[in-house]
Amino acid sequence: MSQSQSTREENTSNAHPATPHNAQQRKAAMQKPAGGIISPEELAIRWLKQPYPPTPQQSAVISAPPQGSYIVVAGAGAGKTETMAARVVWLVANGFVLPEHVLGLTFTRKAANELGQRIRGRLETLARSGFRDQLQADDPRHEALRNISPAVSTYDSYAGNIVGEYGLLAPVEPSGRIISDAEKWMITRQLLIDHDRELTTSRSMNRMIEFIHTLSEEMDNHLADLKDVRGETEALIDTFQQVEHGVGKPLSLKAYELRDANQERLDLLPWIPKYWERLKELDVRTFGQQMTLAAKLASEHPIVGQSQRERFRVVMLDEYQDTSHAQRVLLRSLFGDGQDDELAVTAVGDPMQAIYGFRGATSSNLGNFEADFPFRGQPAQKLELTTSWRNPASVLDLANVVSSRTLGNNRTVSELKPREGADDGDIQVAFFDEEDQELEWLTDQLQQRWESFKKRKEAAAVSGEKIDPFSAAVLVRKNKEALPIFELLRAKGVPVELTGGAGLLDIPEVADVYATLRALVDPEDDPAMLRLLTGPRFNLAARDLQILARRAQQLQRRAKGDTDPGEMNQAADSTATSTGAEDPWIHNPAYEELKSLESPLREQLLDAIPNPADATVGLADAIADFADAEEQGMSPQGTRAIAELSRELGHLRRNCLTKPLPDLIADIEDMIGIRTEVLTRWHRNPDDSIGTSHLDKFAEIVQDFSRLVGSNASALVDYLRAAHEHDAGLEPGEVEAKTDTVQILTVHRSKGLEWDIVAVPYAHRKNFYDAEAPGITIDRWISKAELLPSSLRGDAETEGEPGGYPIYDISHAEKSVDLTNAAEAFRAQLLATEAQESERLFYVGITRTERVLLVSGAAYRPGNDTALDPSLNLVLLKNRITDARAPLPGASVHTWSDLGRTPSKKDAARVEKGKATEIDHYLYPTAEQLTAREDYAATRHTSAAEEQASWPQPAPLASRPGAAEGASMVVDALGAATTGDPASQSTANQDMLTRQWDEETRLLIQEHQQRTLTAVEVPLDPMLTATQAVAMNQDPEQFARRRRRPIPMQPQPYAKRGTAFHNWVEQHYNQAMLFDEDEMPGASDATLQDPQLEELKNKFLGSEWAQRTPESVEGSYLVNIGGFVFNGRMDAVFHEGDDPAAGWLVVDWKTGQMPTGRDMRNAELQLAAYRLAWAKILSRQLGVEVPVDNVRTAFFYVRTQHTHYVQDLPNEEELIARLGLDKS
Known part of the structure; x- marks a missing residue:
């Protein structure tokens, strides 16, 4: 048994049920052995x-x-x-x-x-x-x-x-195919379109899809049928009506809200069997079904x-x-x-x-x-x-503090103990005044550790010493929290990856493409238009934007036949701003997208968007019909900007909307020049730049979506919007821990993984909440129609199973107040239940580390005037570390702010009466802390009031590479502008404008040269697959052109057949080929009845390889070769003999013809990369250097049943030279 008890994730084979033996065989096998x-x-x-x-x-x-x-x-x-x-x-x-x-x-x-x-x-x-x-x-x-x-x-x-x-x-049809979330979403969308006349709800398309999917999944998880759901919902509504009739007067507004949620569930319930019937017609089903x-x-x-x-x-x-x-x-x-x-x-x-x-x-x-x-x-x-083979001793000490508080007297597992010889670890916890300070500290910590690793790596290369790879993760509570950290790390030159769905649509370059797509599909999508108008390309000033908004309002009134000839002149002179969002904004997507911005800026933007209650004309319509913009007071720069954007959108709408989705996205990228911008973007350390990888990832998602029946631009926008709104992310598949990069992912995604360095930021009380946390909304089904009534849950609390899920019981209600009190009691019980899961989530986060743990939070978030307390568990960690009676080795508190929430009058009165709770003991502020909080809040509020809203919004651009240098230029220019000297102001503005033109001219010339020159030069991403490396070696120019602007290839039957064959081989070796809940459908769906595929299967079954047992099937790898990170999958790896460091054979399945000459020599380089990768993997696992010659390789050509063993492959140095990586 390995002393480390490693839980590393490996791709190996597993098996389906075998043929049963008879009872006599089983009895013989189960007898006590003679020896x-x-x-x-x-x-x-x-x-x-x-x-x-x-x-x-x-x-x-x-x-x-x-x-x-x-x-x-x-x-x-x-x-x-x-x-x-x-x-x-x-x-x-x-x-x-x-x-x-x-x-x-x-x-x-x-x-x-x-x-x-x-x-x-x-x-x-x-x-x-x-x-x-x-x-x-x-x-x-x-x-x-x-x-x-x-x-x-x-x-x-x-x-x-x-x-x-x-x-x-x-009876059911056993052969029903499992569908992915994307395909499920498309099927449901088409169902609603087909039955649109039956829609009587005010819910949007996406919210209807959410209702159908969520309620159906809840019913699947808890084995509830339609009859039970309808009966329980009707019973709840009847109780509300009986109480209202009994008291003889209207119920409270809260009671009506609860009743209406149940009524909505009852009204929409008929869509569930329609959805099930549609899935049955298509012979598909979900994992839940x-x-x-x-x-x-x-x-x-x-x-x-x-x-x-x-x-x-x-x-x-x-x-x-x-x-x-x-x-x-x-x-x-x-x-x-x-x-x-x-x-x-x-x-x-x-x-x-x-x-x-x-x-x-x-x-x-x-x-x-x-x-x-x-x-x-x-x-x-x-x-x-209870012996942990992963965590350092001091980390386990803190984990036990958390688990003791969460489990209390119901502890069902003893405290964890460190393995013999475990290190203490390196732990820092911190709580800051402002979130910006927290993230700056956190990313500085990661940068320092990355730079330290690089120095050790360089020294090891000289000395020959073996060092462990760099391994780090930032674990966030929600996907949307990932982007600020990603941007800061990228700006500091630290290689970083958004993993497992964290914020792809929020990456600036992807957000620009997504916003353009939204504006094309829906001219009334004003948030998308704002993204384009106020971004770095057009940089429309606030006053120009207000004038544009007035134009949209004028067009709106014109459409209603109510125009005022003087309104635009009035608008041009107007500088009024909105004082806040009225009721129509409360559940509006535009407000949801803008609400995270700082207050003055948010109000300015909301004032620029037509009121959603009556708007049918958007900003896109306004820029398309504003020939006299300059006459109406818009600046020359603004006039040129809206004219250019109008021309671009018009061209794309006329010529590209009907193209295949991958081509449409490529045209958008080309029109806005986003790839050129990304490829020429300044980076502190070009070797760590990730290039266009996020644009490439987005293109892959669009490619996958385009394969679905009924996919089009409108459906794509709806799907992406749904994924973004629900914080679901877009990254398919399971997550694997990687090295030589900082991975950012959610704590949920991290379960089962481990890293050398782990950071858990945003550890405030709203993220990791406790049972008494204020402002936490836990309404669940009593106000959400799409959720199952709690009494129908399989885990509902009963006499036989106390401690289960709380039940909202109003069977004895006689007055309106009884309904409200029952709801409040249910919410309190539910908050306690869910708070335990939140505390367990914190525990999972801090136990992912093998050495370094960083945990932090902050009182104030950007654009929010309400201070937050540190989470209860963060306070527990701080208290344990600062306990002088039992010092915790290797642990320290970097800083601890006195700021936090000011208690309400109700809480203060309760504490003054001596009714403080256990949680108050940890979180209730002292008199000195209260004074500090009040003083800081007053100072912060005054400072915010004195600031003018900057335009465009600086975040997340403020953390982009080169932002510090750019900010310095702006400060210099502003200094000249405020001296009161018109000459100096003019000179400063002219200098800035000149520099801007110079930069734009340089980029345009560079883009033109890239299109016309025979030699195409693009920076290589540090991450390659073996196939990409071979393609680069085979035709460098074509490879460079495709990297500069990837053009999706037309799907070919042989390509789909090859994918389907590889999937089938994996199944043959008894690896379950399943879609995860967030995976998109693969290319194999269209080839299930392909006769040539069946021929390939039969050929394989008749070969020697079908009878052998591989050690790994479709095993993934991630290794460093020549300064580039190679990642991918190897079809199969076999092992012969007893020596774990020798006797290995990597086999690659080939469904095409066997190449010859130069083509074969190029193909063999792919096996050379696989061979080297497997040798490196073995070396890491065994702790000894495994010679690359201990790994043999072969191609198996299925059609001819010929195994081509490849001899004399290059070693690492030779491979680097052959692939040209030493010149890249």
Whole structure:
């Protein structure tokens, strides 16, 4: 067993259920071995040759009796994957089970791959160890170790197997295809368009789609049917009506709001069966529907459970705290309820890592396991894993402080302990006055550590010393929090990546393309027009924008036949600004997009947009019909700007809107010159520039969306807007920890991953809230029609299951106040429940680190006058670090502001009466702190009032590369402008204008040269795939042109066929090929009935490779070659022999013809990169240098069944030279 108990994510194979053996075979396999029981320690040291034996806790789990039910509570980084794999190996080695009778379930493909590889790898090691030599000839373990095929899969994949095998019992069509979120969104949108006359709601298209998807998913997760939802909703409405009739007067406004939400659910409920019927017509289903079908099949048809229990005798359930109610019913019906006392069922989970309630997970499942899976009339046995192999000692100390506060007296797991020899760690916590200060400090910390790493790397290159790669992550609560940090890190020259959906549409260059697309599709989209008009290209002044707005209002009145000839003249002289947003703005998308801006600027912008209550004419209409703009008072610069923008939008609208979506996006990029701007953008360290990678990522998303039936520009805009509004991001797939970059992602996305350096910013009380946090809106279903009534949830609190989800009970209400009081009590209970999940989320964040932990917050956010307290958990961390009675090694408080929320009069009166709560003890300010807060707020308010709103809005441009230099120029110019000397002011303005023209001229000339010169030069991104490197070597000019302006290629049948074949091979090797909830559909959908694909499959099945077991299938890699980060996937990696550092073979499947000559030599360079990548991966995993010659490579040409082994591949230096990377 590895001392580090590494939880690294590897891409390995897993298996679908195997053919069941008969009862006699199973009984023979389950008998006690003649030679006595092999202990976990003997198995690890003697037979598996592991350097360390398991800990006593691990040994207890591994050697638990072969029949029984066990709940293993495993803390963060406690080596659960290794322990689960070791238990399976122990059961097989002792003859208690055959590998094909083992079922392992987890949530992600990545986790399934890792568990499957560990089980197979350990069993293969056991088979090669000489273990079989001591067995009798007829011992079934001989066959067990020759045919190693445990079934390791995801919960969703296993549910799909159940539906596929038993679906006709329901009856449902077993072959229904699973769809992605994007395709689901498109199907629902088309449904609403087809039935638009039946729409009687004021909800927008996107909000209707949200209603249908959310309620349908809630019903799936909790196995609620339409009849129950309708009945419960009608009962609630009846109660409201009875109370109103009983009191004889109108209810309170709050009571009406609650009643109306239920009425809306009832009115819109008929759309749910319409949606289901449409999915059925298309023979598709969602993951939620598939899980529901599987749960119903298991609970309503006993033959399903009987068959599965015959097939699987050992069941391992991973991350059980994240299972939904439907998954609980499925697993309990199949393997629980005491139906088979010979089963061995082991669930592993951590109550402190239950953070997916918003996705339907029910954290109470972990506590209910003991009753759901009894053994011989007794509750399941509970075991623990509490040694963390990941975290430093001081980090664990802080994590225990958080968990003790969250779990309280209901602690179901002991405190975590550090591994023997663990370092203390490097911990800093901080709370600042202003968020800007917090982010500056945080990014400075990361910059310093990155620069330190580069110096150590340079020294290691000279000395030959081996150093660990740079590994860092910033974990945010919400995707929208990622962009400011990204911009600051990029400005400081730190390589940074937005990972897992964090803020792609907010990246400046992508936001410009997105805004142009929105303006094309919807001329009334004023926020998009504002983005274009006030951005760096046009930089329209505030006064010009107000004049343009008045023009839009004039056109609006003209459309209504109510015009005033003098209104534009009045508008030209007007300098009035709005004093605030009226009611029509409250739920308007424009206000939502602008509300984060500072108050004076926000009011100026809102004044420039037509009132949403009656606007049918937008700013786009105004710029298209404003020939006399200069006569109406607009500046010459403003007049030229709106004329240019009008011309561009007109050209795109006339000539490009009907083009394929990828071509439309390429035309937009070309028209606004955004790629040229990005490629020529100043960067402090060009080697760390990410170039056009975000534009490329956006283009890929558009390409994927364009494959969907019915996709067009309008649908694309709606889809992107929905993703942006719901903070869902756009990055598909599972997240992997990477090196040599700072990854920014949400805490939810980080679960299961680890980094050397971890930062958790924005740790204020609104983000990580507690049960008494003010201003937290937790209404849930009582005011949201799309959510399931709480009484219908599978985890609802009952007498049999206390501590479940709170229920809104108004069955005994007689007065209006009873309804309101019940709602307030429900909200308080719900806030307490959700606050626990928020606290657990904080715990997950701080336990991702292997060495450095930075946790910070700030009292004031930009544009917000309300101060925030630090989160309760941040205060707990600070208190523990500053506890002089027990100093915490390696931990310090960088700074701690006295600022925070000023208590309300109600809170102050309560505390004065001696009714302070436990949380008040930590967060209620002292008299000195109150004075400091009042003084700072007054000073801050005065300073803000004296400032004029800057235009255009400086953030996020203020943090762009080169901003400091630009700001200095502006300050100099402003200094000249305020001297009162017209001459100096004119000179300064002229100098600035001259510099601006010089820069624009330089860029235009450079762009023209790039288009006309034979040689095309573009800066290379530091991240390449092997295919890109080979393409660059093969045709550098064509590669450069495509990198400068990627033009999507027309999808070809052979390309789709190749993708489909690779997916099928992965399935053949028993890797579940599933779409994650946020993945877009792949290219394989259109090739399912391709006869040539079937021929390729048959050819493969007849080859030697179909019978071999790979160590890795579609394994991802990320390695540094010649200063470039190569990333991608290798089709398959095989291993021969007992030496883990030798005997490796990388095979690449080829569905086309075998090339010759120069083409073959170029293709072989791809294998050279794979070979080098695998050698580097092995070196990192084994801790020793693995020679690249220990890895062989081959192409397998499927059509001819020919394996082409490639000899004499270049080493790393030769490969760098061959690819020209030494000249890049």
